[in-house]
Amino acid sequence: MGVKMEQSLMLSILTKGLPGAVTHPLYLEYNSRKREVDNVLARYDNYKVLRDYSSTINALLSMCLFYRHVMGHMQGATSFYTSVNKGNEKECPIKIGSFLFDKKQQGHLWSAVIKFNQIQDKYQLSPKFFEFSETIQFLRNCKELFEIKEHEEDDTV
Numbered sequence: 042m043g044v045k046m047e048q049s050l051m052l053s054i055l056t057k058g059l060p061g062a063v064t065h066p067l068y069l070e071y072n073s074r075k076r077e078v079d080n081v082l083a084r085y086d087n088y089k090v091l092r093d094y095s096s097t098i099n100a101l102l103s104m105c106l107f108y109r110h111v112m113g114h115m116q117g118a119t120s121f122y123t124s125v126n127k128g129n130e131k132e133c134p135i136k137i138g139s140f141l142f143d144k145k146q147q148g149h150l151w152s153a154v155i156k157f158n159q160i161q162d163k164y165q166l167s168p169k170f171f172e173f174s175e176t177i178q179f180l181r182n183c184k185e186l187f188e189i190k191e192h193e194e195d196d197t198v
Contacts, residue, residue, distance in 0.1 A: 049071060049075075049099055049100070049102075049103045050100075051099070051100040051103035051104065052067070052068065052071055052103040052106070052107065055103060055104070055107040055111075056107065056111075059111070063110065063111065066110065067106055067107065067110045067111075070106055070110075071102065071103065071106055074102060074106070074176045074179070075099065075102065077176040077177075078098060078099075078102065078176060078179070078180065079095075081176070081177065081180055082095070082098075082180075088180055088184060090184060090187060090188075091180065091183055091184060091187065094187065098180075098183055101166075101179075101183060101186075102179065104160075104166070104171075105170070105171050105173070105179060108157070108171045109171065112153075112154065112157050115150045115153055115154055116154050118142065118147075118150055119147055119150050119151045119154055121135070122135060122142060122147045123147070126144075132144050165186070165189070166186070169182075170182050170186065
C-alpha cells in the first residue's frame with residue numbers, strides 16, 4: 042500500500058515536466074508539512090487569522106518547497122557557471138555526470154530564475170520567507186506577510 046500523495050494545483054503547475062526523482066521528495070515533504078499546517082491552524086488561535094486563507098497558504102507552501110528543491114539549485118548552478126566563466130574569452134562548459142551545462146543551458150535556467158524572482162517581487166516574498174526548517178516558522182512567515190498586507194490596505198489614520 043503506497044502513500045497517498047495530495048495534489049496541490051500550484052505544485053503541479055510548478056513541477057510539470059520535472060522528473061520523478063525531483064518531484065517525489067517534494068510531494069512527500071508537501072504532504073507532511075500540509076498535515077502540520079492543518080493541525081496548527083485547527084488547534085491554535087494564534088494562527089486563526091490564516092484559517093480563511095488555506096488555499097493561499099497551500100500555494101505559498103508549494104512555492105517555498107519548490108524553491109528549496111528546485112529553484113535554489115538552479116540559482117546555485119547559474120551562479121557557479123557565471124563565476125567559472127567570468128573573464129574567460131572561451132566558454133568553459135561544466136560536465137555533471139553525462140549532462141553538459143553550457144551557455145545555452147545556463148540561459149534556460151537563468152530565465153526560470155528571473156521569472157521566479159519576478160513572482161517573488163510581485164507578491165513581496167523576500168528570500169527570507171522561503172527559509173524555514175520547521176513548519177511553524179513557515180506559518181509565522183505567512184502570518185507576518187498577511188499582517189503586512191493588512192496594514193498596507195488599511196488607510197485609516
